[in-house]
Amino acid sequence: MPVSARPKVLVVFGTRPEAIKLFPVIRALEEVGGIRTVTCVTAQHRGLLDQVLGIAGLTPDIDLDLMEPGQSLDRLTARLLVGLGEVIDRVAPDRVVVQGDTATAMVGALAAYYRKIPVAHVEAGLRSGDIHHPWPEEVNRRIVAPIADLHFAPTETAAAALARESVTDGVHVTGNTVIDALHWTRGRIAREPALAAGLDDLAQRFAGRRIVLVTTHRRENFGDGMASxxxxxxxxxxxxxxxVLFPMHPNPNVGAVMDRLLGEADNVARIAPLDYPHFIRALGMCDLALTDSGGVQEEAPALGKPVLVMRDTTERPEGVVAGTARLIGTDEDRIVSEVFTLLDDKAAHSAMARAHNPFGDGMASTRIARIVADGFGL
Structure with a gap:
């Protein structure tokens, strides 16, 4: 493809998970040399995004700041398309990089496609097989697939999912960049313990107890699922x-239900969302993770922590196959039974804790940057 003397790569992201999984890629692209990297954040998650940017030492070149309280998906999508289109026109990149399954990723790819600019998709090929679970993320990923010409699949399973959709050219199995981010962050915490010292009081308060780390925020679980x-x-x-250590997602569909049904139990720490170093420390402190998150399914096994996934499907089946994660849905009795099994049965806990982590070796970002650079002949 025709490029300028110094090729320009626009990296677009807007949420905390995207920032976590892309900051190692941005660093790796800058280390390659010969590429000008431009970063654009949409601030789809404002506060949570800024936490990661601060820890990673990244200052975005462009900040669209598009988040609004209670914003509908269609309004967000429309504003993203106009805003990112204007950014692409102004920056005139030779390639656009998006990550994962957010509205920002989907629209970033679409806006680039409208301008015939090549798209690289980090964490490509994840599929649950159900367009409503996770919603709308499953469809967002499927929209990006035919647009992108570089597909950085984290696992062979993800690459096979792309092949079933007749996407075979430009597919590279790289590992997941979240493992790169986790290792980098753990190294920083080891050198600078103050980065995660905000959990010192809770660690002392919960000393001697079995800690269950809970995260929940999925749209498909709002309502009856969240109540259960x-x-x-x-x-x-x-x-x-x-x-129970429970960093609360800021969405009111989570908080209102927890206020009503969970209340202020003495041994439940409902705390503000954690920045990434504190979250990594929380994973290290816990005995198991109870979550509906995607990223936690990848991060927890890297620290030897069993994951119980409060969903009926997952776009990360590798963890289930490997034995690091178990799908348990949102039924109240099932949640309690599965958690108690891991707390009371040492063999069951050990089997999940020692299972092989299928999500990577911490070198995914280096591989991605090298492939992008090779595409420019660098």
């Missing part, structure tokens, strides 16, 4: 030997 999760957490927390 809340009741399950309350029953888990009723055990004297258990403490």
């Amino acid at each position: 999760i809340a009741r399950g957490i309350a029953r888990i927390a009723a055990r004297d030997d258990v403490a």
